[in-house]
Amino acid sequence: MDDGAPRNDQHPASGAPAPRSGKERRRWSRQPSGQQHDIPPPPPALTPxxxxxxxxxxxxxxxxxxxxxxxxxxxxxxxxxxxxxxxxxxxxxxxxxxxxxxxxxxxxxxxxxxxxxxxxxxxxxxxxxxxxxxxxxxxxxxxxxxxxxxxxxxxxxxxxxxxxxxxxxxxxxxxxxxxxxxxxxxxxxxxxxxxxxxxxxxxxxxxxxxxxxxxxxxxxxxxxxxxxxxxxxxxxxxxxxxxxxxxxxHGTVAAMERARRFIRNNLQTTTITPELLCRELGISRTHLYQLFEPSGGVVHYIQKQRLLAAHAALSDPSDRRLIAEIAESFGFASAADFSRAFSREFGYSPRQARSAPAPSRVMKEGTLDADGLPSFERWLRALGS
Structure with missing residues (x-):
C-alpha cells in the first residue's frame, strides 16, 4: 500500500527518483569477495x-x-x-x-x-x-x-x-x-x-x-x-x-661482557689499549683493572685473545695464509714475537699447531660448502655475526 510518503529514493517535492551524487560511493563492491586479489603471503625463508x-x-x-x-x-x-x-x-x-x-x-x-x-x-x-x-x-x-x-x-x-x-x-x-x-x-x-x-x-x-x-x-x-x-x-x-x-x-659481568665484545671485534687492530677501553666503556682505569684482575690484567687478556684467535686460524684447514701473515693480522709486530708468545701460551709452536692432524671428517657429498667445511660448521661460526 502507498501511504503517499516519499520513498528514500524519491525527490521529497516531486516524488521523482532522487539524483545520485557523483561523489556518492557504492555501499557494496561490485566484485564478489571470492574474486578479490589478496596479497600472497611471503615465501618460507628456511631450508633445513x-x-x-x-x-x-x-x-x-x-x-x-x-x-x-x-x-x-x-x-x-x-x-x-x-x-x-x-x-x-x-x-x-x-x-x-x-x-x-x-x-x-x-x-x-x-x-x-x-x-x-x-x-x-x-x-x-x-x-x-x-x-x-x-x-x-x-x-x-x-x-x-x-x-x-x-x-x-x-x-x-x-x-x-x-x-x-x-x-x-x-x-x-x-x-x-x-x-x-x-x-x-x-x-x-x-x-x-x-x-x-x-x-x-x-x-x-x-x-x-x-x-x-x-x-x-x-x-x-x-x-x-x-x-x-x-x-x-x-x-x-x-x-x-x-x-x-x-x-x-655478578654485577660486574655486564661491563666485562662489553669489554670482551669490544676486544673480540677489534683483535685485528693494533690500537687496543687500556685508555681506549676506558673511553669505549665509560669507566675509570681503576675499574678496568679491577675487571681484568682475575684474568691476569687487561694487557695479558688482550694478548691471550689475539693468540686464541690466531690458534683458531692456524687450526682452520681453509685458512691458507702464511704463519707470518696470520701473526701480523692479529697485531704482532714480528713472526718471531708471535712464535715466542704462542709457544709460551700453549706449549707448542705455531707450526706444530698448523700441522696437527685434523679430526676425521667423513662427510656426505653435498654437506660441504665452497671452502670445504661442513655447512653446519659454517653456520656455527657465522652465528650472530
Whole structure:
C-alpha cells in the first residue's frame, strides 16, 4: 500500500527518483569477495640442513658423526661398543640468522669439550637443550647435572665440559653470546643448570610451537622469532629470587661482557689499549683493572685473545695464509714475537699447531660448502655475526 510518503529514493517535492551524487560511493563492491586479489603471503625463508648416518656404511657412521660435531666436542663410544657396530644418528638444522634450531636423535656416546677444543674453536655460543628422550650427565667445573625427558639444559660453549648420554632425542637452540650481552650475568650464573617443572614447561611449550612453524617462517619473521626466544629464556631464568640473587652478585659481568665484545671485534687492530677501553666503556682505569684482575690484567687478556684467535686460524684447514701473515693480522709486530708468545701460551709452536692432524671428517657429498667445511660448521661460526 502507498501511504503517499516519499520513498528514500524519491525527490521529497516531486516524488521523482532522487539524483545520485557523483561523489556518492557504492555501499557494496561490485566484485564478489571470492574474486578479490589478496596479497600472497611471503615465501618460507628456511631450508633445513639434514644429516643422517644412514647414508654411510656401518663402519663409517660414527666417524661421520664425529666429523659433524668436531667444531663443538670430541666424541667417544661407550665401553664395549665399536665403530663396526654402526651408529644411528640424524640431525636436522635450521638457520634463523641469529639462532640455530637443531633437531637431533643419536645413539649413546660420550662427549668432551676440552681446553684444546676451546682454543681451536672460538665458538662461544649459549646452548639450550630440550631433552625429549633418554638421559644425559654433564660435568662443568666439578658439578654434574643430570637431564632427562621434560627438562631443559643451559650450557655455555665458552667453558669446558664433559659428559655422556644414552640413546636420546632432543631439540637444541644455539644462540650467540652477544644476543644476551645485557643479561650475561644471568646466564653465567646458570651455566650447566637444569630447568624442570613449571619453568621447563613454559619453555617447552613455546619451543614446540616454534618448531611446528619452522617451515612457514618468512624472512621478515626471523628477527622477531629470535628476540622472542631470547626474552622467553630470560623470563624463565629470572623467575626465582634465588637465581636473581645469584646474578646480582655478578654485577660486574655486564661491563666485562662489553669489554670482551669490544676486544673480540677489534683483535685485528693494533690500537687496543687500556685508555681506549676506558673511553669505549665509560669507566675509570681503576675499574678496568679491577675487571681484568682475575684474568691476569687487561694487557695479558688482550694478548691471550689475539693468540686464541690466531690458534683458531692456524687450526682452520681453509685458512691458507702464511704463519707470518696470520701473526701480523692479529697485531704482532714480528713472526718471531708471535712464535715466542704462542709457544709460551700453549706449549707448542705455531707450526706444530698448523700441522696437527685434523679430526676425521667423513662427510656426505653435498654437506660441504665452497671452502670445504661442513655447512653446519659454517653456520656455527657465522652465528650472530
Amino acid at each position: 640442513l639434514i644429516f643422517s648416518t644412514e647414508a654411510f656404511p656401518a663402519g663409517d657412521q660414527f666417524a661421520a658423526w664425529q666429523g659433524l660435531n668436531a667444531p663443538l666436542v670430541d666424541l667417544t663410544l661407550p665401553d664395549g661398543v665399536t665403530a663396526q657396530d654402526g651408529f644411528a644418528a640424524r640431525q636436522v638444522a635450521w638457520n634463523l640468522g641469529g639462532m640455530l634450531v637443531v633437531q637431533q636423535k643419536a645413539s649413546a656416546h660420550s662427549y668432551h669439550r676440552s681446553a684444546a677444543k676451546l682454543r681451536s674453536s672460538l665458538v662461544d655460543h649459549w646452548v639450550i637443550i630440550f631433552r625429549r628422550e633418554g638421559k644425559a650427565w654433564t660435568e662443568v667445573g666439578g658439578r654434574v647435572a643430570e637431564s632427562q625427558p621434560g627438562t631443559v639444559e643451559i650450557r655455555s660453549l665458552a667453558h669446558a665440559f664433559r659428559g655422556r648420554m644414552l640413546d636420546s632425542q632432543s631439540l637444541t637452540l644455539y644462540l650467540p653470546r652477544d644476543l644476551f650481552a645485557d643479561s650475561s650475568a644471568m646466564l653465567d650464573a646458570n651455566n650447566n643448570r637444569i630447568l624442570s617443572r613449571n619453568l621447563a614447561g613454559l619453555l617447552i611449550s613455546y619451543v614446540d610451537s616454534l618448531e611446528a612453524r619452522l617451515s612457514e617462517f618468512s624472512k621478515d619473521d626471523l628477527p622477531g622469532v629470535v628476540n622472542a626466544t631470547r626474552d622467553m629464556i630470560l623470563a624463565c631464568m629470572a623467575s626465582t629470587e634465588e637465581w636473581a640473587a645469584v646474578a646480582t652478585k
